[in-house]
Amino acid sequence: xxxxxxxxxxxxxxxxxxxxxxPPACAGVSDDExxxxxxxxxxxxxxxxxxxxxxxSHLPTVDPNMSPTVGSYRIHRFSIPSGLPxxxxxxxxxxxxxxxxxxxxxxxxxxxxxxxxxVVVCSSSLAVYQETEPLDERPVFPDEQIVFYVGGGGFCICxxxxxxxxxxxxxxxxxxxxxVSKYQVAPEGRFxxxxxxxxxxxxxxxxxxxxxxxxxxxxxxxxxxxxxxxxQILRMQQDSVVEKCVLIAPCxxxxxKSESWIRNQQLCVTKYRTMEDALSFTRVYYGPADMNEVxxxxxxxLMSPIRGTLxxxxxxxxxxxxxxxxxxESRELARRIVDAGGDAKYVEYPGxxxxxxxxxxxxxxxxxxxxxxxxxx
Numbered sequence: 001x002x003x004x005x006x007x008x009x010x011x012x013x014x015x016x017x018x019x020x021x022x023p024p025a026c027a028g029v030s031d032d033e034x035x036x037x038x039x040x041x042x043x044x045x046x047x048x049x050x051x052x053x054x055x056x057s058h059l060p061t062v063d064p065n066m067s068p069t070v071g072s073y074r075i076h077r078f079s080i081p082s083g084l085p086x087x088x089x090x091x092x093x094x095x096x097x098x099x100x101x102x103x104x105x106x107x108x109x110x111x112x113x114x115x116x117x118x119v120v121v122c123s124s125s126l127a128v129y130q131e132t133e134p135l136d137e138r139p140v141f142p143d144e145q146i147v148f149y150v151g152g153g154g155f156c157i158c159x160x161x162x163x164x165x166x167x168x169x170x171x172x173x174x175x176x177x178x179x180v181s182k183y184q185v186a187p188e189g190r191f192x193x194x195x196x197x198x199x200x201x202x203x204x205x206x207x208x209x210x211x212x213x214x215x216x217x218x219x220x221x222x223x224x225x226x227x228x229x230x231x232q233i234l235r236m237q238q239d240s241v242v243e244k245c246v247l248i249a250p251c252x253x254x255x256x257k258s259e260s261w262i263r264n265q266q267l268c269v270t271k272y273r274t275m276e277d278a279l280s281f282t283r284v285y286y287g288p289a290d291m292n293e294v295x296x297x298x299x300x301x302l303m304s305p306i307r308g309t310l311x312x313x314x315x316x317x318x319x320x321x322x323x324x325x326x327x328x329e330s331r332e333l334a335r336r337i338v339d340a341g342g343d344a345k346y347v348e349y350p351g352x353x354x355x356x357x358x359x360x361x362x363x364x365x366x367x368x369x370x371x372x373x374x375x376x377x
Contacts, residue, residue: 072135078118078137079112080107088236126172146179148201148217150230152219154281154284173368178218179205181201195302213240217244221251224251228305229305241312246374249320250318252306262275286303313337315374324353331346
């Protein structure tokens with residue numbers, strides 16, 4: 001991969017003047033929040049425990065201009081693909097021990113367990129929405145390009161209501177179906193269970209006929225760290241990786257040593273009094289343990305992927321707000337990827353924090369304009 005310089009200055013970080021024209025305004029979405037009505041109309045939900053089920057065809061009657069927030073999704077449940085080899089991690093760490101235990105437990109459960117799940121999302125604006133099975137987990141046409149999304153939630157929440165609304169807009173804006181990997185969360189789903197769950201979901205998609213080159217890896221917040229750990233697992237297992245990855249305010253360094261954790265303490269939505277309080281965030285993900293053990297394991301490249309080997313990664317785009325506690329580690333991640341000979345682009349949005357980065361029509365227009373340019377270039 002060719003090296004691309006990271007973008008650090010606020011003067012360069014506003015994509016509006018550098019990339020394609022933002023999409024037309026969608027009715028009813030203010031510059032602050034989606035309305036309650038829009039949240040309610042965003043999705044028609046049905047849970048399918050098997051593979052393909054009947055099409056969710058009923059949609060509420062709404063203004064056509066609101067199509068960015070209207071679509072459907074289906075939940076698919078599945079088991080770990082048979083024949084998936086054991087993890088090759090051999091560093092003697094707690095991560096190796098836990099990964100081995102999780103893998104063995106999953107394989108023993110067998111094909112009847114259906115212990116994993118994935119959400120398939122399709123915007124009503126996509127042509128494929130009119131097909132027989134737009135919510136199927138298999139390609140609906142040859143070489144279909146999709147989004148594989150790993151959501152955030154501080155390792156304690158997966159698939160929040162706000163993200164459900166974003167899935168549909170993501171599908172509309174990028175012109176692709178979105179496959180959302182569900183993963184177990186803390187305290188039950190402690191490290192590295194979420195990484196395993198996302199890895200199994202990714203491999204499951206490949207068994208259904210998708211090609212890595214046609215998958216855009218997209219992740220936000222805690223999901224960014226999981227996604228970057230996934231890429232390291234794929235490389236470790238000598239599997240093919242995706243060609244491009246988009247990270248929204250990724251949490252990639254659970255040592256919390258970045259200065260922005262202190263600088264932006266009162267500007268971000270993550271509130272804490274001391275850094276010891278903030279480290280409880282890391283401890284919850286790792287599980288009950290002495291803080292010395294937690295600090296040691298926070299250095300592990302699967303917990304803090306920024307501290308791993310960053311060669312051989314796909315093209316990367318990192319977007320973050322200047323008031324986010326994660327801004328420094330996002331910038332540092334892009335720098336390290338470039339230094340390792342990779343291709344990384346970093347964009348910082350002045351005045352935005354971990355919450356406001358993705359809130360409001362105008363801001364989302366900027367975000368998706370940036371992402372479309374990266375994906376289509």
